[in-house]
Amino acid sequence: xxxxxxQSAGKSxxxxxxxxxxxxxxQGTATRCPLEVRQRQLPESSTSVWSCQVSLRLEYDDxxxxxxxxxxxxxxxxFGPRLYDPALVEDMLARAQLAVLNPGIAAGDxxxxxxxxxxxxxxxxxxxxxxxxxSFSRNVICLDISGSQCCEIGIAHV
Numbered sequence: 517x518x519x520x521x522x523q524s525a526g527k528s529x530x531x532x533x534x535x536x537x538x539x540x541x542x543q544g545t546a547t548r549c550p551l552e553v554r555q556r557q558l559p560e561s562s563t564s565v566w567s568c569q570v571s572l573r574l575e576y577d578d579x580x581x582x583x584x585x586x587x588x589x590x591x592x593x594x595f596g597p598r599l600y601d602p603a604l605v606e607d608m609l610a611r612a613q614l615a616v617l618n619p620g621i622a623a624g625d626x627x628x629x630x631x632x633x634x635x636x637x638x639x640x641x642x643x644x645x646x647x648x649x650x651s652f653s654r655n656v657i658c659l660d661i662s663g664s665q666c667c668e669i670g671i672a673h674v
Contacts, residue, residue, distance in 0.1 A: 531673055535661060537568070537602050540610040549616045549653040551609075551673040555666040566663030570595045570608050573656040578619035580654060592658070596627040607634060609657065616653045 528539045535553050552573075558564035574591045577583045583591075595612050599605060608627075611634060615623040 531671055534671060538606040540606055540613060548613050550656040552656055553659045553671040555669050556662040557666045557668050558662050558664050560664045564664040565600060568599045568605055568659055568661045570612050571658045572612060572616060572623060573658055576654045593623060595623060610634060612657045616655045616657060617650045
């Protein structure tokens with residue numbers, strides 16, 4: 517499924533409803549970079565626990581130019597720990613957006629931001645400190661969600 521329309525048309529709300537997660541919303545723009553959600557249904561069992569892994573697909577450099585690739589491979593970076601609570605996804609997505617929008621700061625440092633630092637970053641203070649913050653990015657945040665209650669679906673939010 518591909519969700520594409522004008523700003524504030526409800527794309528993020530559709531993703532929230534289908535995937536059962538919340539996405540960050542700030543200053544009238546929920547998504548500042550493309551988001552892919554891939555859900556995989558696990559068989560019903562005592563060991564099939566809901567989980568989500570966030571990763572960054574980095575195809576563009578800090579100027580927004582398609583980066584040269586060795587052997588035509590695209591860099592995919594696991595971002596933060598695997599999450600086992602859907603309530604934690606919104607803040608990890610906010611961190612992932614900050615990482616994609618601030619290529620001058622190590623992604624691992626942003627993944628580990630504390631609650632107060634994340635609030636400061638959401639207000640734009642981190643971007644001011646970094647000096648190179650972007651408003652939007654073409655690099656993609658990927659969510660790989662699995663669980664027994666998930667449906668097999670792939671969603672792209674651009």
